[in-house]
Amino acid sequence: MGQCGITSSKTVLVFLNLIFWAAAGILCYVGAYVFITYDDYDHFFEDVYTLIPAVVIIAVGTLLFIIGLIGCCATIRESRCGLATFVIILLLVFITEVVVVVLGYIYRAKVEFEVDHSIKKVYDTYNGTNPDAASRAIDYVQRQLHCCGIHNYSDWETTNWFKEAKNHSVPLSCCKATISNCTGSLSRPLDLYAEGCEALVVKKLQEIMMYVIWAALAFAAIQVKVKIKNSVSTFRGLSSHSLLLNLEVSFLSLPEILLVRIGTCSQILRYVIQYVIRKYL
Template structure:
């Protein structure tokens, strides 16, 4: 058998196996992105920022079936099966390229999106409403306080209404949370870094990670399409019998 055919078959078999592994990996990445945005959706106006993650999850749903088609088609060297496999790979490749481009676009928009909404959410803080729970969760998880720094709280309605010269307890440093009162007279007990910068960095890192995974799989799909072309052309030109045809006949 031609060396190119053996190589192509090996690539396609490995690609088919990779589809099953990729289903789990892509599901994890998509769910992680969705969960991250869900935790901070109050700070994001553009809900289409979840579109790359939605595309990833949709792709993962059909991975196992595609892997099965790829294995059977490669072993039997079926023109119909290989053609179907090629078409599926092409569609996924286009979807992944689209997700990569969208991820790049929305990664650049995260900063403006966060900056434009965070001030309004912090302004609605009263310690009881849903926005207050989101703010407290954000400050506790990111170990931050205020939008740009802890002094931002002095301009909020909540701060002016309490008149106790303190910030929410969620601003307290983790190691000092038991004794912390949130008083601005004791800044050493507070997280002084603002939440906007940390949130922007975190969201951009998540998108960048998703984009890197998408790019890697897109490259694999490209080589897979090339292998299908090589296997199909060699089969038509040489007229040889499939090596594994007896196993699946």
């Protein structure tokens, strides 16, 4: 009976470590997605620190992979030292995830200022040639987000490119995808995207940052439910078998409360971040 309990506990913990590996892959994917997407919009913000949450979440994903490796080895060997290392790193990852959430909220709030500060300069440097990075960035954004100009297509009339072209037209990237014979002429405004790009760029970048926040928040909630703190205390006088059972009980009860934990953490962190932004930013 005892051996059966040990085997069951080992199976649960090995499965938990496999989940950590899956989590590592998801977090690294989210971080990489943020990097790739922000690269398409990097001309619209100057603060490179905006990408810090993405860097940290990739680091967290790497740590989770290491945790899974240590956890599997410690579980199979019933190593008390290995399980202790497993829990300590898990605690560090949890703290890092909280930091990611806080930084994510802070930099998400700064996105609007960054874009508003930079977008006019980007449009002023547009020259319509593909080798020019700023021109490629504007054409890409206008096609992808279905927008034209900063606030609307009339903003192009104040740009150097428009004045030099002297054809009373906007770039072809302003043309609606459904219009096959669009020339970009302002005399045919219905052929052009009516919405400006600034608000859409801000919305897009804030959505991307929310992916980082929710990914970190979700896995932080999972780790809270695994009861890291309680697991640490079990090292005082508990055998490896008892520790395995303790972690097993915590893990098996995870699904019933995960969504509640995520919602509660989100509300608390929202109030904290709002206070920090009002106080220091």
